[in-house]
Amino acid sequence: MSKQRLLAFTLLATLAVPLAARAADANFTLTIKDRKFDVAEIDVPANVKFTLTVKNLDKVPSEFESGDLNREKVVVGGGTITVYLGPLTPGAYAFFDDFNPAARGHIVAK
């Protein structure tokens, strides 16, 4: 295999994988203000992909984190992030602000 073919193979492998269907059937919003989440529970449909928009209205950064959901994402002060989640089996999935662990909530897939 020539070096050029090797390079082409590597690049193709890099680009090819994520070309399959992307998801996000529904969107939910979570807001952080005064270092608290605006809701403690978010009900989502089970077995579908969805997005969670996390808005941080504070000036200090927060980190949306969930061991149950395998997510850990910083949202800077005044910033917004999108967290891609699911499909989830029915159940409750805990999340918290890693910079302020007192702020906690659940995503409940039904």
Add this chain to the structure above:
Amino acid sequence: MLRNKFLAAAVVAAASLLTRYAYADFEMHYPVIDYREFELEHNGSTSLDSRSAMNNNQSYTVELGYGVTPWWEPEIEFDLGAAPGQNWRYSATTFENIFQLTPQGEYWADLGFFAEYSHAASRVDADQMTFGPLVQKEWSNPFDSGLDTLHTLNLLVSKQVGRNRNDATPVQLSWQSRLRLNPLFEPGIEYYGAFNNIADRFTVTDPTHRAGPVIVGAYNMYQYGKIKYEAGYLFGLSNATERGTIRWHFEYEKAF
């Protein structure tokens, strides 16, 4: 006669190259960046074999990294090792980069790219570049099992550069699948394969294959950071490998 010497030299060169790659890289790289997090990592491995030439081959790294952007994490890595029967020596200083190419969970699989430059500590060794894709797939409830699983694939190509380089193009294929039972304890299996020169079929010696169980976990101390670990045992699956290898990874991370 001359042809045999060339062949033997090629085999030895390839084998030494393979040894270096194999023992520097019993580490799974993940394509998701921890933005604004500082990381201090230690990786290690040691081989177990009744043959003295393959026993107690040790490799250690210490790495410092930081998630500079949501898509780029550079690390500086210090590599040490000890071949069987030899003393420890500092082997290389490595500048490692992981690029997150897709948002986690948006596509069918998460994609990243790994690129590092390793500067050899010894004048008789060559510097090397290593690069390739990192792919990760979350698979929830496979076959209605009620379990969450996580699968990671690394496909890394290396090239030596500068003084003392050779023309081999080794490839390392690493794969890990694990059950996300609990953040503290996620058991799985993993495979590490090394193919010493995919660019020239005439210098190919036996590829190495290693596979075995692994446990992965993380303990969150919240504002005090997080401790992550991986521990695995790899069985040698080919003649060119030792009977077994213990590998471990410890990491402390804290967001700033």
